[in-house]
Amino acid sequence: MHLKMFSTKKYSRYLEDQFDRQYYGARLKLKKFDTDEFQSLHSKIYPPFIDSSQEAHLVSCVEVRDLSFHYNPFNPILKSITIDVPRGKIYALLGASGCGKTTLLRMILGTLKPMSGTIKVFNETPGTKESNVPGSGVGYMPQDLALFMSFTVKETLTFYGHLYGMPIDMINYRIDHLVDLLNLPKKNRLVSQLSGGQQRRVSLAVTMIHMPPLLILDEPTVGVDSLLRLRIWNYLEDICRDRGTTVIITTHYTEEARNSFRVGFIDSGVVLAEDNPQRLLYKYNCDSLEDVFLELCLEKAKSNNIEIENEEKKNSNQIDGQEINNTINCKPIKEKNQLKLQNQIIIEEDTDRDDLVNNGDIKSDPNNNNNNNTDRCQIDDDGDQYSKSKKLSIEKIDDLESKLKLKQQQFSSPISMGFRAANNHHYLNTRRITALLEKNFILFKRNPSSIILLNLIPVLQMTLFCITFNRNPENIPIAVVNDENRTHSLSNKLFIENIDSKALKIKPYSNVEDAIKSVQTLHTHSVLTFQANFSRNFRRRFLKPESVTDKVIESSKIGFYPDTTHAVFHLYIYQHILEAFERFIKAIGVSMGYNPKYFGSPVDLMEPIYGRMDLKYFEFVAPGMIIALVHGMSMLMGSFSVVSERHSGYLERGMVAGIKASEILLSHLIFFIVPVFTQVVLCLFLTFYIFGNHSVGSLWEIFFITFITSVQGLVFGLTLSVICPTELASLLAVFILEAPFIFTSGVLWPLSSLPESVQKACLWNPITLPIQSTHYIMFRGWTLANIQVLFGLGTCLAYISIVLSIGFITFEIFK
Template identity: 30%
Template sequence: MRGKVVMADAEAPLHAGQEQAAIRCREVCRSYGKFKVLNNLNLTVPQGQIYGLLGPSGCGKTTLLKCIVGTLKISRVPGKMVGYMPQDLALYSEFTICDTLTFFGRLHGLTRKETQARMAFLIDFLDLPQKNSLVRNLSGGQKRRVSLGAALLQNPELLILDEPTVGVDPVLRTKIWQHLVEIVKTGKVSVIITTHYIEEARQVNVVGLMRSGHLLAEGPPDQVIKVHGSATLESAFLKLCQSSDRTIPKESPSPLDGELEKSQSFESNRDENRPILGVNVPPEDIPKFTADWKVRAKHVLPKWRNIAALTIKTLVRFKRTPGSLCFQFLLPVIQISLICLCIGGDPQGIQIAVVNNETSPSAYSHSLLSFLDNSSVQQVKLSHAEAFEGIYNGEYWGVVAFSQNFTSYLTKRVLQRHVSREVVDGGSMHIWLDYTSNSFAFTESKLGSLSYQVALPVYFEEPIYGSQNTDFTTFVTPGAVLSITFYLAVGLTALSFVLERKEGLLDRCWVAGVSSLETMLAHLFSQLFVISIQIFLLLIFVLHVFKMPNEGSLALIIILIVLQGVTGISFGLVISSAIDDEQSANQAALGIFYPNLMISGIIWPVECIPYPLRYLSLALPQTFAAESLRCIMYRGWGLSRMLVWRGFATTLGWNTFFLVMATVILKLRT
């Protein structure tokens, strides 16, 4: 459950030493539902020093770091200035070590030469395997070292490390601490590090002791030990915990008092002589940041460097999963093949019971039965009782019966003007059908053509568009192509942000300076590659393998299908940005498939839909697009026709709406 964050101004004035603070937090609160994780926490990280957050698991250390990281203003603290290592690994398992560091190097704006130099140093310093080793094949400790290397890559001015030495051997742990101590000596680098190892906390410049969302004490380790009259930091921590149990009332799981404000945030400044970050200090003490419109525009407009890095990242992941990629390419071909082969064709092997009471080989009944297509209708000759018993038991779809005097009665009907009712009945072929299946319609048309039918004074001329032999498959195929393209694109992207958010990858990209719009555009460009291949294969099978007619412009067909695919990507991004777990995202993507298929005019004409639902149908992304594609393919129309251009217009409108909606949702949630 999402928590709420309050960062309220402290009433007491700031200490003089806080003017050189790297991070300054005042009365920070965060809750998950009814449970308070951080409760009125105050924290100050001096600039150019190592600040250690010490506390047991679950005390709120990681939550506090996420609060700090989540409120960095990209326009004021560029991603290159901040190095962040989350508690989760937050690594792409399909990447090699080289791919991982190269990706973050691109995001931070490092040149190829700079990235290679830092990569060589970090691989040696962190004792990593060969740079071409896949992350998924590394041990847990090696993965954490790669994650630490990604945080150290760009030599940031602010390092935020969440338990970086977990699972690391003592020798390498000592080496890492020596490096951290060395880089803060310049006074330009500040480090905030969390740990639950008390012996590690003795090496920091300032230690903050946390328990149950409260900061119990803050200061140099030796000073904390001395003030509390203890011999070790561990005993001092124990005394503080015992004291807090007596003085701090335990929070009951009750709703937060009042509405938690959301407007306050961490502020920052790039001036080295001022705090990098400050949290809700009194207005007169907050350093003012001013920038002209060029600087503001630089941070608002998307950076093609970040878009390129994210796009290459996705393409590399495709490359490392060739089986999944091939399946994505083959799936639309399989689907359109099943539609063209299994929908709209003539039924085969329909078993019909035949009761023929005429025994003469020259009887007319034998001649009539010979006209039936034996590949479609299988005749089973039975007695009257056996035939009806079979149809009642579901063994046959119908019964065809001829009377004993069928030939003579039929002759009388033809030669005589006036005949009795008995002659009419005896000279007719009697048919009983099982109307619970649509197979009866085909059977009725086949058998009905053999019976005597009065010709109507109506003659159907050659059709203006299409042909008299147009089948149901021809009607369904254009809409099916759009539907397949749309929903495969939804499936490609519906889990994108869900999985990356769950693994901590999105947070890491945000801290590196990536914006919501850049993330959207990168996903759009990378997934466009996949749907382009899918559309190419779809058209090959539709137009050349199954020989669907096409009287219009192939360029218009391709553009419309591509736009539908892009709209599907955009809708998938909406689902992915709004939903947190895979199951809900899958249900949302699958849940809209069947209703949209039914009422978009893909399977059955929109004109057959009742009016309350017809208005909803006309508002869906594929209704006008499917009609537009039929007009292009079967009528040869162009964009000058309203039925064609409105399909393009509605597709572009929905695409824009979904992209804006996904960007806004992702922005609000970050």
């Protein structure tokens, strides 16, 4: 490789030209060029080669000491990590996928707790009351988009601005500024309508909306064109210089990291090196950071290989050596489209540039000549340049360092923006709760089908229930066989006439065999038979009871062949036959001159104490079915809320913005109360006004207990959403819980049929006592002043408090 030596004067002319080309697109013909200007231009084009003694004076923003973390003790993710991020600088974190970069960032953000070691951000531990991280003190861009696809660009940025407590005027100003800076599309376009690169820019804008003093960017320039990538890096450098902002960035563009002040290489949870990029290039004599990373991996591989050999020698088991690349998985990150404008110097000995100097358009300082300046740079023929000789003298950058220290003192506070954010450690902040409610409203407004289904499903279920159970069976076919002579068949005809023709439909058959066959072929459900002398022998039992023989008694009976496979039909048919017989016997008595009351039942049925004699099964089941439906639907509604946000990445980003677990759960609870209220109103309206169910007590009290029970189901669903890892697991948990709730609540069958010990256990069912309370109000007319009714209401309130507390605690522990 052919190398060239050139003077500071020529190098400064080149830097000036490169600076002009990048930032203005044309050459600026400067009349004077001094040392300060040289340093300014040099820092724009190429990061300075900083001495380690100078870095010792920098103020730390993030300090990580001996940090370790693991999910499985046998497979640690981070192993004694130690890094130091200076304030007001860009720190690049490089490493292959799965090496622990994102885990390290999450612990810096305070969303993960380390197993050992310490982390200090602005001299405070993240997640403590004294720290503003997570919160408005940090801006975090995750590797995933974590954007609401149903939001517009403006709605997205406004939502996060409200979370950070920004005034609306400042939010609008920052939106306009970021739209121009990041070349975002129109503010009223939906995020779902944007391309992948545009969505990534919106995600970056969310991170910078509140001008935090610390930016943590996980792969921010992936999918972004090179020109916009350059603008982003220039903006990051500007805010670091002007506002003292600290930037921690992970990137796959290794050469892009050369623009950072310090770079850290991570592999398999271990920091391989942490230093200024130019010093690393100089130390390892490499052309690119990719080659530096490879050298670091090779060094680690050699070290590991030596350890293996030593271990083998101790065990006296000699084996063949293995290749270094098989010892460790070191995959240097490679990117074809590197930022050539910022990381490459090409010396063009063109006559135009020499003419500029000769003609006096550019006048260099006469003190800066080849004899007085020992600084040198080496250039290869391909144009790839890096510093391999002496670094710039400390005297030339002392002025810049003093200005930097002054700038750091000005921005020593964790909040470097024009407003002071509210305390992020209040467990309930009305500003953030309001923002979350607005977010939920926009999501449901953009998806109206979800609102319709939430209200329509319980209404349809209750409608089907009312239609199905509100009417008794009618026109049930039964077979009748009459063997009696037609001239003497007055009694059997009288019996048949007393059968309710609306309930039972008579089908005559000539013999028993054909009638039974009709039951077997599902044409009828039962068989009635009258023997040949039925009428004469039946009257004989009343006229001459002393002469009645067994044969007379047997021939005066009505044969009944039931089909008990259908229990409802069997009981219903048998009930109507008994009622028909009661009417028949009274009619026979009247025809024979007896008092009809003589043939009545000896049990005198009085007026019911509670309820009424014609109470239907539908009316008995209705209140319990309403509570079971709205409770289950509310549980299902809440079960997807938190888990879906966690799965999509919204939750993590919101928690970094300072949202508390209590605020998330409370915002969902408040928002879903509206559809829950609507469901309860519609179900009660259908039951009592459309289908004519009756209630002795107050409908308002029935509504109140039903509504509180529905809120209880919502709380159950929210807690399941916190506990379950996926939407499917949450859905299965709802069905697993709701089915036993219904079966053991007494909705379909009385609990008194169970053993006493099981009955007591069923009282712990969260809907058992509320159902009993609604029964008391509906059929007995009791009020909330009755202690038995209050038991149901108290059970609901107790479960709401206990389950919601479990949700809060679980969310805080496992967030």
